[in-house]
Amino acid sequence: MKDSALIVVDMIYDFIDGSLACQEADKAVANTVEYIGRNHPYPILFIRDHHPANHCSFAAQGGPWPPHCVQGTRGAEIHKDLLPFAEEELCFCKGEDPSREQYSGFEGKNEAGQSLGEVLGLMEIDNVVICGIATEFCVLNTAEDLLKAGFKVTVLKDCIAYVEAQGHKEALEAMKAEGIRLI
Numbered sequence: 001m002k003d004s005a006l007i008v009v010d011m012i013y014d015f016i017d018g019s020l021a022c023q024e025a026d027k028a029v030a031n032t033v034e035y036i037g038r039n040h041p042y043p044i045l046f047i048r049d050h051h052p053a054n055h056c057s058f059a060a061q062g063g064p065w066p067p068h069c070v071q072g073t074r075g076a077e078i079h080k081d082l083l084p085f086a087e088e089e090l091c092f093c094k095g096e097d098p099s100r101e102q103y104s105g106f107e108g109k110n111e112a113g114q115s116l117g118e119v120l121g122l123m124e125i126d127n128v129v130i131c132g133i134a135t136e137f138c139v140l141n142t143a144e145d146l147l148k149a150g151f152k153v154t155v156l157k158d159c160i161a162y163v164e165a166q167g168h169k170e171a172l173e174a175m176k177a178e179g180i181r182l183i
Contacts, residue, residue, distance in 0.1 A: 011082055012077055023161060056098060106145035136162055
């Protein structure tokens with residue numbers, strides 16, 4: 001579909017096998033690569049946590065998380081199997097301000113300083129398909145913000161990973177109740 005795009009949220013190493021490794025992460029990456037193989041040529045946009053070393057979400061600064069996705073580290077890199085699909089202008093970093101938590105990819109910016117919403121608008125995208133990590137945080141917040149902005153949102157259930165099973169289940173239920181399609 002010409003008016004559709006795939007949004008890959010936080011399929012980066014610290015959420016796959018690093019300091020905040022999530023359940024089902026390897027499976028989510030493999031299923032996403034398979035999905036892209038079947039459904040590419042529509043645009044693929046990548047969201048990634050990209051924190052400074054002193055980010056407010058880290059335990060040392062009073063936040064709830066261990067250090068993760070620190071700029072310049074392997075943990076902040078997109079998984080190697082997805083990297084061939086990542087175009088610089090379609091990669092959006094969030095969490096770069098050390099004083100602000102940002103779970104939603106909708107708040108991310110690309111290297112040109114454009115937001116995800118701006119670029120989707122320029123591409124005349126109406127339908128977004130989302131996969132990524134973690135269901136109950138960044139996937140949920142990104143999907144909700146896209147829905148609020150007027151996009152038709154679908155989440156690929158086989159292409160997401162999560163911090164803990166109950167939170168994953170509750171996030172899926174919340175998204176479904178809000179009108180986000182789950183397939």
